[in-house]
Amino acid sequence: MSRLTLALDIMGGDNGPHIIFDAALTALQKTPHLHLILCGPLTIMSQWLNKQLPNIQARIRLCDCPQQVAMDEAPAHALRYKKQSSMRRILDLVHNNEADACISSGNTGALLAIANYVLKTLPGIDRPALVSLVPTINNGKVYFLDLGANINCDSEVLFQYAVMGSVLAEQIADIKQPKVALLNVGSEEIKGNDQVKQTAKLLTDSQHINYIGYVEGNDIFSQKADVIVTDGFVGNIAMKSWEGLVNFAIQEVRKASQHNWLSKIVANIAIPFFRSIYLRMKPDQYNGASLIGLRGIVVKSHGNASSESFLYAIREAIEQVEMRVPDKIKDKIEAVLMERHE
């Protein structure tokens, strides 16, 4: 297989660069054709690189970046003043075709803004989306978008999200004719706001999308759909509320565990279990999130990511490169636009 190059922002995570170094090393060991460009302060990176075996060193390029985007930095500020940052550099590398994809676990808002500016959207796509996999019953998964890239989405943008989610489910999750649903307040046709109703019409009219209709909030985890589309306002609030709910449940278990020795034992067994659900309910932490619709592949790993979840993000990026996801999105959008003019 031909060489595949990823650019990694080593300054993004809350847990320091070693999380990313560990993931990088594992990925290089497991994927012989993988090459990496690490972006960050040279001293930190070379100190680590010098300790590695020659065949690993040969597949890593270091790219010194004196600046760093802070986790709480305003996206507009990062876009304007952080042109020498590791986050900006990984996107420049994708834009210049020096890297096939990039990964950051930094400030999501800044990553969205800079990626949008540097890479631009694909032809036919108005706005990128932030998408992640949400676990469902029976070990299923659903592509859920948008997680907050765009707060105001008209029906055309929501339609494009459906196309992009459908391509991801087909190419990455290997689902033939993935079932695409719109998130709504009821499953009957008359339900919902104008934006949702208009999107439903666009989806019903397209032969290229296997549109199954509306799903409600309680259907998200039920495996009814392979792709669930909503605007970034609803998607962001829903996803964050799941995180809050599981946190709340963990607190309740802790409280219940104070009653007697039996409840203490039960709680000690139950809490790790809750934690695992908690992690699964923070999909961007567990699975990484992808920024799709751009002329390049951008994967977002959680700021608080472990080495394991950063590795997951690397694998996601590799798969998107190998399945040529941006090209497939472009093709599908073209087909849909052609269909409208027929």
Added chain:
Amino acid sequence: MSRLTLALDIMGGDNGPHIIFDAALTALQKTPHLHLILCGPLTIMSQWLNKQLPNIQARIRLCDCPQQVAMDEAPAHALRYKKQSSMRRILDLVHNNEADACISSGNTGALLAIANYVLKTLPGIDRPALVSLVPTINNGKVYFLDLGANINCDSEVLFQYAVMGSVLAEQIADIKQPKVALLNVGSEEIKGNDQVKQTAKLLTDSQHINYIGYVEGNDIFSQKADVIVTDGFVGNIAMKSWEGLVNFAIQEVRKASQHNWLSKIVANIAIPFFRSIYLRMKPDQYNGASLIGLRGIVVKSHGNASSESFLYAIREAIEQVEMRVPDKIKDKIEAVLMERHE
């Protein structure tokens, strides 16, 4: 204390009228000044009433209603063709001042439509809201609205929701200067859609609301606010997604319990615990939901309610009557409107 009369729709629940009869009996026994008007088919009601003690019989009036609104009936259909239904009758009784408040566990959409038509909104209130208490950490509770009464809410409607939620928290939960927050995708001022930003401005400008700013999805259960306001689209999807998430967690526990005898025991102890969280996460089931902003008190008990949760709905209705919630909402809205003209 002077007589207090509630009208109960006995045909609403999925579990049959006996759930409601049981709750009615308990309420009458515990609240000496309570009188009830039961609405439904006369034969069912009189069969039950004949078995009761004379002092209970004396405080119950039966109101024969030949029609019933089905759980899946379109609200417009119910409004037009079910004028002899038990749901319509309880609202007529409130409208005619024969009852101080009414309770139904029937079709929410139909109840909203008929209540809005029969009772009309209070002066200064454009649209009613569906509100419920959501549990938070440390045994706290937050008034969360709108749960789906209105899908499209402009900033003026959201502002009115903040006023109504604030009145409920003050009068029913007895919180001085309740902290009111807007649900948003970030806590910084620049975040959110126009509708949220405009509402924030209205709330900041008002001396009558203790507005604390934006909260995010993960803050809902964290006790940051006493009242959280969002539009019915987001509120409905968020609340239903919590139901879905807890259901999903229960399934996961069941699955995990298949591993060995120890996990089976743990699961058997954990599942009832999960169920209790599940019920708390379906706030309208656990706490009932109130339809506020109307010229009358309407409490919605869940369709699948137990006798206990219907009793909770009765207590909620009694409290709203005793605290004169609609009058207080009217007064507060008047004060706010006066303030704007100063």
